[in-house]
Amino acid sequence: MTKKPRSAWVQIAIREWNRILERKTYWLLMVILPPVLTVFLGSIYLKGSVTDIPVGIVDLDQTPFSRMLIRAIDDSQALSVEGYYLSVTEARQALLFGRLQTIVVIPDGLTSDAKSGRPGSVTVLKNASNLLYSNSVTKEISTIVRTVSAGILVRRFEAKGQQPDQALASADPIKVDTHALYNPTYNYEQFLIPSLLSMVLLLGVMVVSVLVIADEFREGTWQEVLDLSGPDWLVIFSGKSLPHLFIHGLQAVVLVFFWFHVFGIHLSGSAAGAVFLLFLLISAGFFLGMAVSCWIHDEFLSTEVAIFFNTPAFIFSGLTFPLWAMPGLHQGFAGILPFTHFLRAWVKLAVMNTPADSWLGDVLILGGFSLLGIVLSLLFLYQSTRPGFVIEEAHPEVVV
Amino acid sequence: MIQFRLRGMIATAKREARMIKADKNILLIIILAPLFYAFFYTAIYYHKVELKPAVILVDEDHSGLSRQLLRAYETSQYLDVYVYPDAGSAQKAMEDLDGMAIIRIPAGFQSDRQSGKRVTVSLYLNNAYFLVSNDINKAVNEVTATFGAGIKLKILESKGENREQALAHIEPISVRIHALSNPSESYGNFMIPALFILVLHQTLLIGLSESMADERATRSLGELYRTAEGSTWALVMGKGSFYLVLYCAYAVFFLTIGLTFFNLQVAGSYLALAVLTVLMILSVIYAGIFLASFFTRKIVALQILAFTTYPIFLASGYSWPEGSMPVWLQWLANLFPGTPYFQGFSRIVFLGADLEHVLPELFHLLLILALGITATRLRLPKIAKWQSEHY
Numbered sequence: 168m169t170k171k172p173r174s175a176w177v178q179i180a181i182r183e184w185n186r187i188l189e190r191k192t193y194w195l196l197m198v199i200l201p202p203v204l205t206v207f208l209g210s211i212y213l214k215g216s217v218t219d220i221p222v223g224i225v226d227l228d229q230t231p232f233s234r235m236l237i238r239a240i241d242d243s244q245a246l247s248v249e250g251y252y253l254s255v256t257e258a259r260q261a262l263l264f265g266r267l268q269t270i271v272v273i274p275d276g277l278t279s280d281a282k283s284g285r286p287g288s289v290t291v292l293k294n295a296s297n298l299l300y301s302n303s304v305t306k307e308i309s310t311i312v313r314t315v316s317a318g319i320l321v322r323r324f325e326a327k328g329q330q331p332d333q334a335l336a337s338a339d340p341i342k343v344d345t346h347a348l349y350n351p352t353y354n355y356e357q358f359l360i361p362s363l364l365s366m367v368l369l370l371g372v373m374v375v376s377v378l379v380i381a382d383e384f385r386e387g388t389w390q391e392v393l394d395l396s397g398p399d400w401l402v403i404f405s406g407k408s409l410p411h412l413f414i415h416g417l418q419a420v421v422l423v424f425f426w427f428h429v430f431g432i433h434l435s436g437s438a439a440g441a442v443f444l445l446f447l448l449i450s451a452g453f454f455l456g457m458a459v460s461c462w463i464h465d466e467f468l469s470t471e472v473a474i475f476f477n478t479p480a481f482i483f484s485g486l487t488f489p490l491w492a493m494p495g496l497h498q499g500f501a502g503i504l505p506f507t508h509f510l511r512a513w514v515k516l517a518v519m520n521t522p523a524d525s526w527l528g529d530v531l532i533l534g535g536f537s538l539l540g541i542v543l544s545l546l547f548l549y550q551s552t553r554p555g556f557v558i559e560e561a562h563p564e565v566v567v
Numbered sequence: 568m569i570q571f572r573l574r575g576m577i578a579t580a581k582r583e584a585r586m587i588k589a590d591k592n593i594l595l596i597i598i599l600a601p602l603f604y605a606f607f608y609t610a611i612y613y614h615k616v617e618l619k620p621a622v623i624l625v626d627e628d629h630s631g632l633s634r635q636l637l638r639a640y641e642t643s644q645y646l647d648v649y650v651y652p653d654a655g656s657a658q659k660a661m662e663d664l665d666g667m668a669i670i671r672i673p674a675g676f677q678s679d680r681q682s683g684k685r686v687t688v689s690l691y692l693n694n695a696y697f698l699v700s701n702d703i704n705k706a707v708n709e710v711t712a713t714f715g716a717g718i719k720l721k722i723l724e725s726k727g728e729n730r731e732q733a734l735a736h737i738e739p740i741s742v743r744i745h746a747l748s749n750p751s752e753s754y755g756n757f758m759i760p761a762l763f764i765l766v767l768h769q770t771l772l773i774g775l776s777e778s779m780a781d782e783r784a785t786r787s788l789g790e791l792y793r794t795a796e797g798s799t800w801a802l803v804m805g806k807g808s809f810y811l812v813l814y815c816a817y818a819v820f821f822l823t824i825g826l827t828f829f830n831l832q833v834a835g836s837y838l839a840l841a842v843l844t845v846l847m848i849l850s851v852i853y854a855g856i857f858l859a860s861f862f863t864r865k866i867v868a869l870q871i872l873a874f875t876t877y878p879i880f881l882a883s884g885y886s887w888p889e890g891s892m893p894v895w896l897q898w899l900a901n902l903f904p905g906t907p908y909f910q911g912f913s914r915i916v917f918l919g920a921d922l923e924h925v926l927p928e929l930f931h932l933l934l935i936l937a938l939g940i941t942a943t944r945l946r947l948p949k950i951a952k953w954q955s956e957h958y
Contacts (some may be wrong), residue, residue: 192867200874207896211881214891262747263924265914281739288741295746296757296917299886302701305744312742313712319739320719327726336685337722341636341715343708344687350694355887358697363877374870467592467866474873479608481877488611488754489699492618497611511664518695521662 175396179406182395183379187410196375197414204367205422209430212356219247220300223258223267226251230278236289239311240271245303255292262292268300269293271308281319349435349518357433361426361517362486362510365445368422369452369506370477372415376456377469379407380548384464393552400548404457404541411453419445435520444513447533451505452477454540461547480506486514505536575796579805582794586778587809592865593781597774597810601817605766605825612755613829619647620699622707623657623666626650630677636688639714640670645706661693668692668703680718698754748834748917759829760916761885761909763821768905769876771814771848772855776868778806779859788951799944807852811845818844835915839922843911846932850904853939860946885909902938907931 187193222240226233241248249267252258258270272290280287291308295301317338324334350357383389396402423441426432434441456473463469482488483501490498490507501507512529515521550556587593624640626633641648649666651657657669671689679686690707692700716737723733749756782788795802822840826832833840862868881887882900889897889906900906911928914920922929 192870195867196870200871204874204878207878208881210893210896211887213893217888217891219890259747263914263918263920265910265924265927277740284736284739286735286737286739286741288743291742291744292747293744294918295749295752296913297886298698298701298752298754298757300888301746301749301752302705305705309742309744312740316738316740320736323736323739332685333683336683337719339715340680340685340718340722341711342685342687343711344689345704346689346691347694347697347700348691350697353694353697353701358695367874367877370874374873467869470866470869471592471595474869478873478876482608482611486696487698488758489620489696492614492616493611494613514695515662515664519662519693525659525662 175399175402176406178395179392179402180409182392183407184410186382187414192378193375196371197418201368201371201418202421202425205364205425208363208367209356209360209425212359213430215354215356216245216352217299217303217355218244220245220269220303221249221267222246222304223261223270224248224251225253225255225258225270225272227275228273228277232278232281233273236273236311236315237271239315240308243307243311245307259292262294267294268297269304269308284323356430359486360430361432361434361441362484362513363481364422364426365448365509365513366477366481366484366506368415368418368445369448369480369509370474371418372449372452373456373473373477374470376411376453377460377463377473378466379411379457380460380551381464381466381469385466389551396552398552400545400552403552404545404548408453408457412450415449415453416446419449434517436517441513441517444509444516444530444533447512447530447537448505448509451509451533451536451540454537454544455505456540458540458543458547461544461551476504477506480504483507484510486510505533508532508536572796572798572801575794575798575801576805576808579791579795579802580808582791583778583806583809586781590778590781592869593774593777596770596777596869597813600774601766601770604770605763605817605821606828608766609759609762609825609829612753612758615753615755615829616751619645620668620703621647621649621666622668622670622703623660624648624650624670624672625652625654625657626672627654627674628672628676632677632680633672636672636676636711636714639710640707643706643710645702646710661691664693666693667696667699668707670707748919755829756831759831760822760826760912761880763825764909764912765876765880765905767814767817767821768847768851768879769872771810771851772858772875773869773872775807775810775852775855776859776862776872777865779856780862780868781865783860783862783950783954784864786954788947789955792948792951799947800940802947803853803856803940803943806856807849810852811848814848815845818848831916833916834919835924836921839920839925840912840915842922843908843915843925843929843932846929846936847904847908850932850936850939853936853943854904857939857942857946860943860950879903879905880909882906883909885913901931902935904932904935907935 187197224237226237237248240246250261252261255270255272258267261267262270270292272292274287274290277287277289289312291304293301293304320338321331321334324337325331329337347353383392392403396406419442422445423438427438459469459472463472483497483504484507485501490501493501508529512526512533515526515529587597622640624637626637637650640646651660654671660666661669669691671691673687673689676686688711690704692704694700719737720733723736724730728736746752782791791802795805822833859868862871882892882896882903883905884900889900892900907928911925914924
């Protein structure tokens with residue numbers, strides 16, 4: 168009995184699968200690099216939040232009250248008293264050597280002023296270049312001093328005959344009750360890791376996808392593809408896409424597994440939603456990359472295009488610096504990057520778990536990028552499969 | 568001996584210049600990319616701060632006091648307040664990311680206050696974007712504290728204190744915060760200098776690696792060694808000298824004109840910055856040549872090294888403290904020239920550090936450089952020999 172010949176589509180898909188397996192570069196970019204980067208980048212933020220910011224103390228008051236204040240600073244999880252200095256000049260030297268991030272100066276007479284009803288102040292000199300430190304320092308020390316100050320005022324009101332409740336209401340009449348939604352512990356790992364690793368995944372997808380067709384021209388095997396497919400541009404497109412999408416889809420599942428089970432990322436939305444969005448991002452990246460590959464047959468130039476559009480995607484996404492604060496040109500550039508729309512959808516669907524009507528628009532735009540990639544790929548492929556198409560000269564270097 | 572090495576180095580440098588001139592891919596990476604990326608990426612932060620983030624306000628009290636508080640929020644230079652009629656529409660707006668926080672003034676706000684009770688304003692922050700929400704939190708707390716101080720003042724006056732006494736008693740101990748650097752506490756001021764350096768670092772690493780990988784791909788390492796008169800030192804320095812001069816020029820341009828363009832300046836010693844930068848460039852040259860010796864094609868160098876941008880920056884300790892990373896990662900990060908460089912760089916640029924303050928970072932960079940020299944001395948002759956035996 169003769170074996171039924173495989174359809175052209177299956178042959179192209181198997182051929183592509185074998186190409187992926189045979190090439191070290193594909194292995195490196197699709198199998199080795201993603202987990203290595205996932206572990207590397209994920210481990211940076213494993214601790215989640217910044218603790219023990221080094222604080223230097225210049226205590227010119229030297230009283231039990233000033234020591235109580237210092238203990239309160241040291242007890243704060245975010246801060247750690249690293250040293251005591253006799254003067255601000257001495258403490259500033261430690262700051263310049265990188266041993267401190269903040270100096271707290273307790274002035275001489277603070278206690279006696281507080282007792283005699285004169286206002287006093289604690290001075291904080293902070294390195295504000297890094298906002299991570301700077302925000303924590305401001306928040307923690309302000310809270311400590313405000314609490315101590317309110318305590319003094321409460322006692323004064325009590326001395327004037329008020330009940331403790333009344334005294335507290337007089338000392339601190341309006342309280343801000345803060346509810347930090349979607350990331351209550353201000354955890355950097357929760358904040359950055361899913362989006363950062365998604366961006367790395369996208370970069371990987373595009374760097375590989377721009378080679379899918381360009382590599383055939385470099386290696387001089389395009390005629391083989393034409394012969395095997397018919398030539399049929401739809402067969403080439405679908406046969407070549409499927410193995411890549413399968414592998415990248417697996418990457419998305421593995422990535423989500425890593426988030427939940429290795430890094431302990433908590434998402435309000437479902438894991439299925441996360442995988443769905445990642446797959447949409449992968450599709451957008453892959454088909455746009457493939458369109459570049461079908462258009463620019465120079466693999467170096469097509470790789471440069473992929474890197475140009477994807478390396479800055481994270482800083483253009485609006486996660487760390489909002490889009491509305493960027494100049495118009497940059498907002499426009501951010502708008503043509505799939506990652507920007509992925510991130511908006513991601514935040515709404517996976518992080519905030521909002522109803523579908525809030526993220527549907529972003530998901531459709533992301534899907535639109537896939538569609539654009541598909542249409543362009545097919546158009547360019549159609550050109551390259553037409554009779555009379557002149558195949559450029561191959562540049563078969565060492566195949567790795 | 569020294570004369571031979573110098574002659575070899577100069578010949579290699581000339582050969583490198585000819586090679587770069589003929590290679591449009593490398594030219595693109597080391598000439599066009601640094602200038603374009605440096606200004607295009609940094610210009611994201613042109614406005615430096617996040618301007619006024621949109622905040623949603625729901626006034627459920629509709630009283631004179633709640634309207635006064637609303638106006639206080641509206642007049643804050645840090646908030647852009649949008650009033651919504653009810654909690655439902657406010658929540659929908661936050662879900663659509665039309666606002667990054669909700670301030671809710673509850674019903675009974677004024678009556679509770681008038682009866683001497685402590686009142687509460689609820690603030691719901693969207694911490695999915697918590698750099699923005701941090702700023703909102705700070706601004707809302709400041710405005711509310713100032714508003715509360717006004718109420719305290721009236722209470723103290725009602726207890727028989729005159730205005731002066733009441734003002735003195737309103738806050739027994741206050742905190743005065745002075746920023747020793749980045750006084751506007753802007754994200755832009757923090758990121759712009761680092762982006763200039765990151766662009767330098769990465770385009771140098773990728774451009775030089777491509778050049779070296781090309782030597783392997785075209786099997787010209789033997790010829791390169793002959794040009795360098797057999798000296799690895801002359802080979803690396805000859806190949807690297809072109810990049811050293813070019814990237815020193817970029818560094819001068821970025822750290823003077825570039826920073827001035829964004830109204831930034833180096834607070835510390837230019838000498839310290841120059842020494843640190845030259846050492847970093849040299850370390851990257853050696854690291855690039857060593858790394859590229861593992862790539863057999865130019866494009867592979869580009870494909871792999873493009874992924875190093877974020878890891879090198881994020882592990883450097885510039886944005887996230889090194890001490891908060893796992894120990895193994897700290898050790899690994901300390902092998903990258905970017906790690907000591909960014910740490911010394913931030914203290915020079917922002918805090919005004921001098922040469923003596925960054926000596927540990929200088930020694931660290933020297934160690935990385937020594938490691939790079941040793942690694943290239945061991946690696947390059949081996950692959951050159953292998954090539955000459957096989958081709």
